[in-house]
Amino acid sequence: MPLGKRTDCGDAKYAGVEVSFACDVVEALEGTLQCGFDFLAVPLVHPRFRRPRLEPGVTVPPFTRSDLLLTSSQWSSQIVGKVSPWIEPDAPSAPLRRDSEAALRQELEWAAHLSLQACILPLPHTLALANYARILHQVMLGLSSMALWIRIPLAAPAAERSASRAAEPQEGAHAPADPWEWWYRVRCLCGQNAKLGVLLDLPLTLPPQQAIDRWRGEPVRAVALPTAAFVANRRGYPTLPRAHQELLIDFWWQGVQVILTGQAHHAPPAHAETGGPSASGSGGSAVAVAINGGAGPGVAAAGGESDHPLRAYCEYLSYIFRKAPLPPEQELLELSYRDYLQAPLQPLQDNLESQTYETFEKDSTKYSQYQAAVHAALLDRPLASGAAEGDEATVLMVVGAGRGPLVRASLAAADAAGRRLRVYAVEKNANAVVTLQNLVESEGWGDRVTVAPADMRSWAAPELADILVSELLGSFGDNELSPECLDGAQRFLKPGGVSIPAAYTSFLQPVTSSKLWTDVKAYNDREHLETPYVVKLHRFTTLAPTQPVFTFEHPNPAAGTAAGPDNTRETPLRFERPGAPAAVCHGFAGYFDAQLYGDVRLSTHPPSHTPAMFSWFPIFFPLRRPLHLPAGAPVQAHIWRCCSNHKVWYEWAVVSPTPTPIHNPNGRSYYVGL
Amino acid sequence: MPLGKRTDCGDAKYAGVEVSFACDVVEALEGTLQCGFDFLAVPLVHPRFRRPRLEPGVTVPPFTRSDLLLTSSQWSSQIVGKVSPWIEPDAPSAPLRRDSEAALRQELEWAAHLSLQACILPLPHTLALANYARILHQVMLGLSSMALWIRIPLAAPAAERSASRAAEPQEGAHAPADPWEWWYRVRCLCGQNAKLGVLLDLPLTLPPQQAIDRWRGEPVRAVALPTAAFVANRRGYPTLPRAHQELLIDFWWQGVQVILTGQAHHAPPAHAETGGPSASGSGGSAVAVAINGGAGPGVAAAGGESDHPLRAYCEYLSYIFRKAPLPPEQELLELSYRDYLQAPLQPLQDNLESQTYETFEKDSTKYSQYQAAVHAALLDRPLASGAAEGDEATVLMVVGAGRGPLVRASLAAADAAGRRLRVYAVEKNANAVVTLQNLVESEGWGDRVTVAPADMRSWAAPELADILVSELLGSFGDNELSPECLDGAQRFLKPGGVSIPAAYTSFLQPVTSSKLWTDVKAYNDREHLETPYVVKLHRFTTLAPTQPVFTFEHPNPAAGTAAGPDNTRETPLRFERPGAPAAVCHGFAGYFDAQLYGDVRLSTHPPSHTPAMFSWFPIFFPLRRPLHLPAGAPVQAHIWRCCSNHKVWYEWAVVSPTPTPIHNPNGRSYYVGL
Structure with missing residues (x-):
């Protein structure tokens, strides 16, 4: 029982x-x-x-x-x-x-x-x-x-x-x-x-x-x-x-x-x-x-x-x-996701399915944060001199509008702020565009919302935007190529315009997670051991506090220059473990913390996790072999964000206490397509 | 030039x-x-x-x-x-x-x-x-x-x-x-x-x-x-x-x-x-x-x-x-064998080719050692009381006679000792038997040598032997199943009879050998990294003095008992490296030292290598991954000789400073068939 x-x-x-x-x-x-x-x-x-002892002729009792x-x-x-x-x-x-x-x-x-x-x-x-x-x-x-x-x-x-056991001095000692x-x-x-x-x-x-x-x-x-x-x-x-x-x-x-x-x-x-x-x-x-x-x-x-x-x-x-x-109700809904490895989304290469949008749209916390960010940004915008409030419409473009949740949040923010808004909903997924077009009709958005079925990186915008709103962040912040997309969209942002989010930083920490490593290892190939996974970490131990990894800011000041933006990054990481007992490291858990606007943030970073927000699970970067960490020994690691013409990928390695091979060189096992 | x-x-x-x-x-x-x-x-x-910096319109000189x-x-x-x-x-x-x-x-x-x-x-x-x-x-x-x-x-x-580089204290320190x-x-x-x-x-x-x-x-x-x-x-x-x-x-x-x-x-x-x-x-x-x-x-x-x-x-x-x-002339002949990996012979499963016999027979040192051993054994045998010297023939059986070199050495020893000898040449390779039978005719051995085409483990000997002579040793001593063969042949050895060899011990030491490890790794599978190789070690470093591993003695006192002989072995090894600098261990080099009879020995063990003997190269047990040895740190390892009904194999592992997986469990990658 x-x-x-x-x-x-x-x-x-x-x-x-x-x-x-x-x-x-x-x-x-x-x-x-x-x-x-x-x-x-x-x-x-x-x-x-x-x-x-077995001897011939002797009957042995059952053991x-x-x-x-x-x-x-x-x-x-x-x-x-x-x-x-x-x-x-x-x-x-x-x-x-x-x-x-x-x-x-x-x-x-x-x-x-x-x-x-x-x-x-x-x-x-x-x-x-x-x-x-x-x-x-x-x-x-x-x-x-x-x-x-x-x-x-x-x-x-x-x-x-x-x-x-004193008889075995060599081991005992x-x-x-x-x-x-x-x-x-x-x-x-x-x-x-x-x-x-x-x-x-x-x-x-x-x-x-x-x-x-x-x-x-x-x-x-x-x-x-x-x-x-x-x-x-x-x-x-x-x-x-x-x-x-x-x-x-x-x-x-x-x-x-x-x-x-x-x-x-x-x-x-x-x-x-x-x-x-x-x-x-x-x-x-x-x-x-x-x-x-x-x-x-x-x-x-x-x-x-x-x-x-x-x-x-x-x-x-x-x-x-x-x-x-x-556990909280949301956690109960996610029981089946515990320690379940998911390949990260590739929203640029693949079109999301309707049910994926539906799942994301359920995260009301996330969209109320967006609404608060748009609201604050609108209030911060100076009114045209002499114009009455609401007279001059702010141009807001939702790049990657999906089935419209950010359009809805932006309109709600404008209503609350008493500002006029002209919204462009830019979306490359033709299926999601159907939803947007229907919403414009059903919600009566016709005078305020224009649907643009286009990839933001190549869209010919009819005018420049005051505010760009996007939700392109992955579990590790930049891993769904938000930097590349927003650099592309920046063409149609006015000088001095605002991007929501304004910045984001990823974080990593070493973890013990026998369950995850064993599941990755079960694929029995190198590829899976060189791939990061989105996973609701459950049976795991953190081995040291997180360290910041990559930061991106938008608008990107380098996006307009001749050299162009450089979205490659490299970060040496050092995790201190004073007083910690010996342990085994199976890889690194990753999170992000994004500044939407002003002090409005979205964070999956444990020390500052946005309460009741569930859209993102952490990311897990495995190591090809479990690594012994002696008591108190710090972990030194290195992670790179690499870019080529057609793809973006990470490489990572531990350099101390024991150097590992650099994982995923040239993105041979895992990359995100541009 | x-x-x-x-x-x-x-x-x-x-x-x-x-x-x-x-x-x-x-x-x-x-x-x-x-x-x-x-x-x-x-x-x-x-x-x-x-x-x-590349800028439009500016001509760049060739770099x-x-x-x-x-x-x-x-x-x-x-x-x-x-x-x-x-x-x-x-x-x-x-x-x-x-x-x-x-x-x-x-x-x-x-x-x-x-x-x-x-x-x-x-x-x-x-x-x-x-x-x-x-x-x-x-x-x-x-x-x-x-x-x-x-x-x-x-x-x-x-x-x-x-x-x-003082600016990087974390690394510098x-x-x-x-x-x-x-x-x-x-x-x-x-x-x-x-x-x-x-x-x-x-x-x-x-x-x-x-x-x-x-x-x-x-x-x-x-x-x-x-x-x-x-x-x-x-x-x-x-x-x-x-x-x-x-x-x-x-x-x-x-x-x-x-x-x-x-x-x-x-x-x-x-x-x-x-x-x-x-x-x-x-x-x-x-x-x-x-x-x-x-x-x-x-x-x-x-x-x-x-x-x-x-x-x-x-x-x-x-x-x-x-x-x-x-280098000595023999070494010049072996230039092409340097660091060349060979799978160990399986003389029990496979029949050797004529050219392999020929190569082995060239090692005159080895056979003069055998001759000396037989000579000493004959001289040590008491003559039947009252019988004149040479009156009573000694029964000597060469088990695994091949193309006859041990028959020849034994007959020469008997001539030198002035003793009568009755020789049985037992050989399972039907092709080598042809050589033996021809030798009996061409050399006029008819009155002294009987050729027995049989596997020594099942041969029905017509009489019991005073002396068993064999050359079944592999590079690691017992790795060509000399113990199992001689335990089988012991049935037709008289009580108090002599086995030549009388005993043998294998030795191991950790080595750096990037060349060998890289060549094994190039097969890109686990099997090859769990297989020992016979190899003329050339570009390698020994990391500690050798330690004895497995010893076998013949006749085996347990071969006649109800429990039967136990040829499994397990040996914990500890290699001290006081004062040694940090180094990398790619595996272990193995040798053997055999006592033929009395003080007549055959050895490939470096401290006591039999001069000018070239029949055996060392054996190399690889590790699946190169292992870092901190300065002065001892190496603790473990090796097992495992036996089942149909095969014999080794398993090995390093337990310290960093434990490795136990290599070759159940002989999954390498075994010698019985």
Whole structure:
């Protein structure tokens, strides 16, 4: 039974419970489901079972219980397998290494045989994990759908663990105490295989926020929440400290499932009577759990209130899951766009479809900003000397008028300002022109609006404009060629005339986003790794504050000169990361901030994002390979806007800490056609 | 006229001279060729020429001299172009950046128009060289054959150079003083483009040997040797200090050409009279050179002894070129194998050809080692009690007898030891069996040798052997499946019997080898980057001493047990590099050392290489991407020998300083069939 009905958390609404092998898996599953959880994380093989050596004539017992205990559908939807924790493929002892390898392969093959959705892998014992990684890498290449979740602690494990490895000085001496590095190394050695995810073990005391945040961009599939992290409230019910609540909600928002681990420590009044032994658990190992194990009060006692010792935990989790704030309505509409890669529009080469216009026109914030900008520009215009207000019409040209939203906003602004306006609606898309022509009739704009079916770069304007209004900005500001279009349209702007927008600047910041990089990589070619994407970033971490990239101003003072405008740009970028932990960079997220007129702005730049505006998702520039950033190390990168006669494109590279190839040279993989 | 006739130095026998733009290129070329050099490095454009802005109606002068001055064949074979040194595409000043980019493109296009073989690029001014790299990267993608040689100093340049860049603290502060890092960064940013090479500027005082050695594996195309590095001998002739001589010879051996730079500083008696102004040159910039410039005594004065001021330098270079030691004769035979990648043999799957046997049989050292080993083994065998010497025949089986060289060596050893021998020659290649059968007749071996046409793994031996002799070793020892074959043959070895070889160990060490990596990369697929190659390493640098990898012993004590032999292996490797400068690792070079019997060995392991043995080249395990090694940083790697029913393969990975993917998982790209 899911924790709640909300739709914004994906599979995170399904929670699980980790149990020991000793339990009767049939009863445990039944009890756990009745209690309100959705799945069981259960050892594939008894953790103390050592495989006997095969010898001729000796009958070997089955290495684990029968698959006939559950139906295939139960195995595949309600059971997550756990690989034996004693397995240590990089142990100093050769026999233990050999046994570990054999057991690891056997258990993973068994799990695949059962069609489990996922298998939990034990924590690597040290940074010396190459052999472990090799086996996983080999096995994953043969898996069809099962995922592997490697167990990584969110905080560095207790010191005794690494002390027991003193026999390996060469690794131990250099081994960072940071478990994230274990994950990074396993993932690299396994060739960034997308089947490998993380089960994050939550500690009782949470590490600093930065050490948590960097996991947002990693493929965390589940978090293991120990019952010991709960505290009893006044009535004896288990509740979570605020920090744990917030962490959990944040992971749920990212679609990460929760697996409850450990024994029931809290006996709320209703349960205390029947909780028996499990309610007074020893509070020891987080792995050993007793849920109606072989003995003790069974789940079958149900009928009305069940006595399941974890029911209070499940109810509490369900409570905070349901009470967690919902995202704004607009965000709910965009759920399906989360982390969905879209090639940037090419409005100059392609004509937009009617439904695309319709989507954009729904962004009322954007058009009210435009209306405010036109209004302010009109009020700032001096009236012709001696003329009465409204006497002399201002010439306003909407270049790229689409289906008319800027025409409407401009007329509304003129009405509000009490100024007369003569509007030209210039539009190259013949289909959108039909809409405009119909609007002129239906809205009675006939005396004020002239529709010009033309490309603004070649249109022969009948008169010069006082104000040029356009909405040509892409997710990265200039990436839909607003500079080139407006330089072309500037011919018919009066000297001293106004362009709305007046200027725009793009911004970039390095991000961790395993999901996006993996999706780009899945195309298995260089082209896709050298293409920027429009994407609603969701499972990602920013690694440093944004830096400004390219700025364009309109009217462009160089557009009239002999040399002509130069819309190429190059920007060295330096992102400081003082105090930040080590992390992996998958690419850069881009935004823009545009000045429409005066202090009226449109911004997708997070520090100044225009509230409730949704027309633009960020842009994502991938790197061909994930890049390791040592703790605190700044990122130096370089990005260019290049122009030739027929196209405009970006090239980008990281130069430090590790230089990458320059991506997309000569626009070989991605460009915008002129 | 080449420096000498030797064949072992490739194009290094052609030397060049760097001249200034001011010279008359026709006369300078003629004079230089007469003087004994082979080509001229000449600026493409006058270094002080600044392009005028194009404006309508203004006639622009040609930006450089006409291509009609020389024939196409002269341009393409006797001229190397030099890009203007003022070009600084990463200058802090935007106009200088823009002018630099335009000029750099113009000059490279001009050079390509002239079909020059190569163009020399000026030293990047700092580590902030991203824009420079972008332009080179873009241009190289369009070049058909012209190479670019970027000028890099062998030693860190004078301090004032970097001081002038104080305006860029972010780069300057972290910029290593090591010019190799500039090269590394340019190369990475340019996507490891194979057209980009290095012109190494030799300093007057050479850096430590390690800083020189790491360039051996880099694509150094030429070294610039300043005349100021010469010293006058007693008779006034220019000679080089010993360190410079050795450096030069070493580069020549690697096929690197020399370009002489700077003015004539030394006036030997014969030339002093006519040397005039050029013999008393200012000794200033290495770039400004006067070889019969516009004025002064011309080359045409020739007829008998020319008065060319650089003649004495050329003669000296030719002298040390010719006197440099020649490699051993065997090495001369193998010139065409240098850095030539060969897929390892698969003698188990494929039958060798007669000519392959013939090549191997020429290695007399190898077979005299085998003869010595058999001899020692025979002498160590106790005679049957009471039997006279020679009475009881020793049973010796050559498994994999090929065309019989080991049969011959064994019989010779028995004759020398005065022991009776009964030899079985087991061979699976039906074609080689023909040779063996004929040899039995022609050599009169009929009473001593039995030919057994069979695979040793399945042969039904008529009796048990005292001694098994085999030559199944590959370049990496076990890589031609010697362990699996000998485990199979061990069935017909008597208890206490002897295997020759008795044991073998493989070795690895990290190397720089741009040439090999580039050749592997040129296949443009993952398979080739996950395959080891047999290759006569020539242009490479070792980055650390070798470490032992896998050891096998025969007879294998486990071959008789129920568990059977386990020929899988895994070895963590740690290569220490104390005090070593930063370098790039392209992969690992592998060798083996085998104990035939007692202290008789066969080794390709450099510290103990069997003298004059040439049957095995090293093996090269590439990395999918070149790996930066910071100064002094150790390399940690891991290699596995994996076995399944039908194949054996290696997997390998670097785990530190930067983890790589594990190469060749499941033998997907390379394996040896059983």
